Structures are given as structure tokens and as C-alpha cells.
Amino acid sequence: MHQNFNEPHSYKLDLSPEQMLKVIFEYTAKIANEKKLESVLVLMANMGREMVVADRCTVWLIDNTRSELFTVVAHGVGEIRIPFGSGLVGSSISMGQPIFIDDAYEDPRHNPDNDRKTGYRTKSIMTIPFRNNQGEVIGAYQAINKLTEKQVFSTQDMDYLSLAASYSGKSLESIMLHDEIIETQKEIILAMGKIGEGRSKETGNHVKRVAHYSYLLALGLGMSESEADMLRNASPMHDIGKVAIPDSILQKPGKLTDDEFEQMKQHSDIGFRLLRNSKRQLLQAAAIVALQHHEKWDGSGYPQALKGEEIHIYGRITALADVFDALGSSRIYKSAWALDRILALIADERGRHFDPKVVDVFFEQLPRILEVRDREADIPEID
Incomplete structure (x- = not known):
């Protein structure tokens, strides 16, 4: 009524x-x-x-x-x-x-x-x-x-x-x-991914860059063009669960307390719950990425402490793509890292945080990845 x-x-x-x-x-x-x-x-x-x-x-x-x-x-x-x-x-x-x-x-x-x-x-x-x-x-x-x-x-x-x-x-x-309406679904996923990132004041093109990096890594690992493209279109939803995390935590300029970090970690489960019931293959892939992109190869990640190949390949790829871009971007709580420092960390985390095969392909694809980074660079805001 x-x-x-x-x-x-x-x-x-x-x-x-x-x-x-x-x-x-x-x-x-x-x-x-x-x-x-x-x-x-x-x-x-x-x-x-x-x-x-x-x-x-x-x-x-x-x-x-x-x-x-x-x-x-x-x-x-x-x-x-x-x-x-x-x-x-x-x-x-x-x-x-x-x-x-x-x-x-x-x-x-x-x-x-x-x-x-x-x-x-x-x-x-x-x-x-x-x-x-x-x-x-x-x-x-x-x-x-x-x-x-x-x-x-x-x-x-x-x-x-x-x-x-x-x-x-x-x-x-x-x-x-x-x-087919799959192209429109991709646009919605990208748009909603940006909403999730925007609430945490993260860089405007972050989700777009992570999508491109994921695509290049997937191809380098031998995935078909269609599956690599699906991962590219699913990965923008990796942090969509942040829509349910309080602004006081997302926008905190300093280090999070242990309790605040536990709340922040919930975004992986929340994102998965938002996406898991869809029957569409693209959104099923997005649900996997949302849940597993903070898992680590050595089992020390969250939310399920999965280890090695227990982690879906989509999660292993997006984990590296996300970390690479996050470290190279200025955030409210940190300055951007220099490229040499980022590359050294990724090499050091091979077999710990990251799947060794994904790291190897990352360095093989590095010239193309850097082209994407430069092409999709954020425009500095003018106060």
C-alpha cells in the first residue's frame, strides 16, 4: 500500500x-x-x-x-x-x-x-x-x-x-x-567495487588497476582468455565488504588497534555473503575473490587461514595484485612506497604471503603491469 x-x-x-x-x-x-x-x-x-x-x-x-x-x-x-x-x-x-x-x-x-x-x-x-x-x-x-x-x-x-x-x-x-547481458553486469561490478573502495578513501583507480593486473597474471599462468577476462571483471569486488565497516575504522589515519583490525577483517566474510547466492558465474568468481584475497600461501592469512593450493587461484592472484597496487598508492594511513621497495617485498614474500608461481609470473609480466600502472595512475587532488 x-x-x-x-x-x-x-x-x-x-x-x-x-x-x-x-x-x-x-x-x-x-x-x-x-x-x-x-x-x-x-x-x-x-x-x-x-x-x-x-x-x-x-x-x-x-x-x-x-x-x-x-x-x-x-x-x-x-x-x-x-x-x-x-x-x-x-x-x-x-x-x-x-x-x-x-x-x-x-x-x-x-x-x-x-x-x-x-x-x-x-x-x-x-x-x-x-x-x-x-x-x-x-x-x-x-x-x-x-x-x-x-x-x-x-x-x-x-x-x-x-x-x-x-x-x-x-x-x-x-x-x-x-x-547476453554480461557486459552490463561487468559495469555494475566495477561501479559497486568503486563504492566499496570510495568509503575507505582509497585511490580512485585502485579497483581498475587491480583488475588489469589480475588479468595479466591469469594469462601468464596459462589461463584461457575467457577465464582471465572473467577474473578481471570479478576482481573489482574484492573489497566490497567494506561497505559494512564503520568509517571510524576505514578512515582512521593511524594504526588500527587489535579490536579495530578484527572488525576490519570481517569485510572478507561480508563481501562473500553479499555475493555467494548468485547463480551467475561472474558473481560466483567475485565471491571467491572477496573471501580469499587476504589468505596467505603459508596459512597465516584470514579469514580461514587457508594454506597453499587450498586457496583458490583467483584469491592467490588477486592477493598479489591488490598488495602491489596498495603499497604503491598513498592512503590515509601511509605514503606510497617506492617501486624498488615494493618489488623487494614481493620477492621476499615468495612462498610466504604469495604463491611462488604467481610471484614468478608477476616478474615476467612486470613491464606490462607497469604500463597499466602508469596509464591508470590517479590524478592528485587539488585542495
Whole structure:
């Protein structure tokens, strides 16, 4: 049952990062396994509504033959058709740009006719166009009435709904054309990996570099192109469990206490739990990486103290790629190490922290790894 904004009601809270991830993974898994267009559109609307805590979420599509926009899914409402270019959604689609307003009745583009017919009071609106794989706008998400105490949508809401819109537009086209949607899944994994890293104030391109390093190491170890590419696309999720670690620990400039370090170590298990239930091969690989990238060859790592080849090869590869990049990057608690010092540590940890075979391949691939490091270097922030 939806809330009537003309009557008193209790407010809701925005989703935490961990809740947001659960919503995304729940719905993207369902969408990926759904073949019926109508069912996919219902899932899209439900996903958008939950992500931004809206009362309603409508999926609009373009009917080119009739030069109209129409809703295939509108929570609480049947199909609605409007002339192409009219209303807020028409303006957003025509411009190819998001629009959000705090009070629809103060914007001349809003048509209140449907409110008068239904008795519903539209207040805050956020509209996000979505595109197909060729970059053409094919429809839009429209979220209506924010249910939190502020009752208005934020730029963060726009970022989250834009992520859903990106997935939805490409998924929609894929469903219609019976194509694979794996490329979109990769984009979501990279985007969510960046959210995990961003909370700990880590370097902007860290997940991208670790992905490239992992790919090169996998190829050097003799993996097929397809499996190496899968690891490249799974590895950005290695630290996704950090979304549930307190900021006081993630952003602490000094050394962590023993208790704080025990809390930090939980991110491996948390990341695994977030990903483990997916039936998609890519997310299963990401779950392994999230769980095992802090294991060590000699058994002294965490969370399971696995030893040697008990550790999945994905975990052994990502462990080295992650450490190499982390040591070479400035963090809130340390300065970047010089390259010679990093290479000396990796050589010294051969057979202790790292799989000897992975270390050997690392040094074989070092020229290409350094090319990636230079190409994807972080741009220093200017205060």
C-alpha cells in the first residue's frame, strides 16, 4: 500500500550501503534470469523504487510508431500515454538528461491531470533516461515522492537511480534481442567495487588497476582468455565488504588497534555473503575473490587461514595484485612506497604471503603491469 501525501504518515530511512547492495544483487539476479519483457519491467520498477526509497517508480518507454511515451509499469496506476516530449519525463528523454524537482506543482512541465483523476498528490519527482547499447535513449525511470523525512530526492539518489537506469536500458534491449547481458553486469561490478573502495578513501583507480593486473597474471599462468577476462571483471569486488565497516575504522589515519583490525577483517566474510547466492558465474568468481584475497600461501592469512593450493587461484592472484597496487598508492594511513621497495617485498614474500608461481609470473609480466600502472595512475587532488 502506498502512502497518500495528503495524510500524515511515518517516514522511512535511506538504505545503508549494505542494504543497497542487497537490493541491487537481488534484483539484477532476478532480471538476468527473466526472459519475459513484462516481468523484467516490473522488476526494474520495483528495484528503482526500493533503491531510492520512493513511493512509486514508473518505467517509461518510447513508442516511435505513435510518437508517444507510455508506461508499461506504473505502481498503483494502469497504462498512461503522453505525446513525445511532453511533461517532465518527455523533457528528460528529449534532452537525454536527468531531472529532479522538489515540488511538481511548482514546475510548469508537470501535468496534474492524472493526480486530479486519482486523488494522488505528486510532490518530489526524479526522472532518469536510460539508453541502449548504441547510446540511444529508449525510455526513462521516474521516481515519485521520496518517503524520507526530507521528502526530496538527493544527488546520491540520482547516482543510484542512474546506475539502475544504465542496467535497465541495456537489459531491456538484451531481453528484446535475446542477447547476453554480461557486459552490463561487468559495469555494475566495477561501479559497486568503486563504492566499496570510495568509503575507505582509497585511490580512485585502485579497483581498475587491480583488475588489469589480475588479468595479466591469469594469462601468464596459462589461463584461457575467457577465464582471465572473467577474473578481471570479478576482481573489482574484492573489497566490497567494506561497505559494512564503520568509517571510524576505514578512515582512521593511524594504526588500527587489535579490536579495530578484527572488525576490519570481517569485510572478507561480508563481501562473500553479499555475493555467494548468485547463480551467475561472474558473481560466483567475485565471491571467491572477496573471501580469499587476504589468505596467505603459508596459512597465516584470514579469514580461514587457508594454506597453499587450498586457496583458490583467483584469491592467490588477486592477493598479489591488490598488495602491489596498495603499497604503491598513498592512503590515509601511509605514503606510497617506492617501486624498488615494493618489488623487494614481493620477492621476499615468495612462498610466504604469495604463491611462488604467481610471484614468478608477476616478474615476467612486470613491464606490462607497469604500463597499466602508469596509464591508470590517479590524478592528485587539488585542495
